[in-house]
Amino acid sequence: MLEELNCNIVFTIPVFGGIGVSESVVVTWIIMAVMVLLSIIFVRNLRVENPGRKQIVLESVIGGVQDFFVGVMGAENKRYIPYLITVALYLGVSNIISLFGFKPPTKDLNVTAALAIMSMFLIEYSGIHKNGFKHWVKHFAEPVPIVAPILVLEILIRPLSLCMRLFGNILGSFVIMELLKLIIPVLVPVPFSFYFDIFDGLLQAYVFVFLTALFMNEEQE
Amino acid sequence: MLQLNVNLLFTIINLVVLYLLLKKFLIKPVTDVMEKREKLIADGLNHANEAQEEALKMKQEYKDALSGAREESAEIVEKAQVRAKAEYDRIVTEAGEKAGNIMNSAKINIQSEREQTIKALQSEIAGLAMAAAEKIVSEKTENQGNQEIYNQFLEEVGDAHEDSDND
Numbered sequence: 591m592l593e594e595l596n597c598n599i600v601f602t603i604p605v606f607g608g609i610g611v612s613e614s615v616v617v618t619w620i621i622m623a624v625m626v627l628l629s630i631i632f633v634r635n636l637r638v639e640n641p642g643r644k645q646i647v648l649e650s651v652i653g654g655v656q657d658f659f660v661g662v663m664g665a666e667n668k669r670y671i672p673y674l675i676t677v678a679l680y681l682g683v684s685n686i687i688s689l690f691g692f693k694p695p696t697k698d699l700n701v702t703a704a705l706a707i708m709s710m711f712l713i714e715y716s717g718i719h720k721n722g723f724k725h726w727v728k729h730f731a732e733p734v735p736i737v738a739p740i741l742v743l744e745i746l747i748r749p750l751s752l753c754m755r756l757f758g759n760i761l762g763s764f765v766i767m768e769l770l771k772l773i774i775p776v777l778v779p780v781p782f783s784f785y786f787d788i789f790d791g792l793l794q795a796y797v798f799v800f801l802t803a804l805f806m807n808e809e810q811e
Numbered sequence: 812m813l814q815l816n817v818n819l820l821f822t823i824i825n826l827v828v829l830y831l832l833l834k835k836f837l838i839k840p841v842t843d844v845m846e847k848r849e850k851l852i853a854d855g856l857n858h859a860n861e862a863q864e865e866a867l868k869m870k871q872e873y874k875d876a877l878s879g880a881r882e883e884s885a886e887i888v889e890k891a892q893v894r895a896k897a898e899y900d901r902i903v904t905e906a907g908e909k910a911g912n913i914m915n916s917a918k919i920n921i922q923s924e925r926e927q928t929i930k931a932l933q934s935e936i937a938g939l940a941m942a943a944a945e946k947i948v949s950e951k952t953e954n955q956g957n958q959e960i961y962n963q964f965l966e967e968v969g970d971a972h973e974d975s976d977n978d
Contacts, residue, residue, distance in 0.1 A: 612816075615821045618822060618829075622825060622832070625829070625837075626836055652841045652842065652845075672830070672838045672839075676833045680826070695822075700816065701822045703815055708823060
């Protein structure tokens with residue numbers, strides 16, 4: 591059981607006394623490869639006029655996600671949308687990949703922390719980019735200077751909450767599913783799998799990118 | 812299990828790479844196609860609007876031209892009517908004048924002819940009277956009295972006079 595929870599080192603790069611590459615990174619590579627491959631296959635021969643059914647589905651998905659982010663952040667932040675779509679797709683795939691027998695990469699704290707750090711930089715960058723560095727420094731002292739320490743802490747708290755929420759949800763659902771499979775391996779895990787593997791995974795992906803977009807929006811005020 | 816290590820860095824690199832790859836292979840082509848289509852539709856709508864405006868303008872022009880032509884034709888017809896009326900009046904007056912002239916000359920002719928006839932008749936009557944008188948005188952001188960001769964003469968002359976009046 592504990593064996594399952596641990597993120598194993600798959601192989602070690604023999605430099606600097608051996609760098610261990612964990613399972614999550616390898617699974618991420620697999621996910622990346624599959625996603626890029628599927629993208630290339632789906633995006634092949636797109637047509638402006640008279641699109642096929644495949645293209646219509648693809649466009650409505652991408653367009654729908656784009657509209658969602660535009661609704662949250664406004665049209666002037668279109669440049670951040672591709673990253674958010676990437677994260678959403680990656681999280682969506684990673685969270686439900688346990689259905690295919692892989693360990694979800696998001697069960698590894700390193701992955702969620704990396705995502706959260708990226709989000710943190712993106713949030714602060716969007717604020718600085720929009721209003722300038724001076725305004726970014728000043729906004730910590732608003733509305734009154736006494737809140738400055740809390741607002742400075744918020745820089746770290748926001749990504750930490752993102753990171754831990756994702757990590758906890760996926761780890762928790764993973765543990766519950768493993769326990770269930772251990773106790774009753776037949777039939778009973780199916781509805782639970784629907785909830786913990788699919789629904790919760792997709793929900794957490796949605797929550798992660800939605801909160802990132804929301805924080806960016808907040809930071810730009 | 813809860814430890815941060817170098818795999819965090821790997822994941823960040825993975826994410827950046829994935830972002831760049833997906834942007835290039837998935838998001839950009841799809842959004843490009845969508846934008847192109849939007850542009851196409853917008854262009855089409857603009858084009859349609861322009862065409863419609865032009866058609867409306869042309870329609871207005873045609874309408875103007877048509878109403879102008881109608882007015883012109885009405886004017887032409889009116890002019891023609893006026894001219895025809897003038898011509899008609901002229902012809903009628905001319906005809907009236909001509910008829911009057913003809914009547915006048917006919918009257919004059921008749922008058923002169925009548926006078927001529929009267930003159931001719933008078934001379935004839937005179938001749939007849941002379942002849943009758945001669946005849947009567949020569950015939951009756953022996954058989955009848957003078958009174959009778961005069962009566963006969965007067966009768967014949969009176970008859971001749973009545974005849975000439977009836978002409």
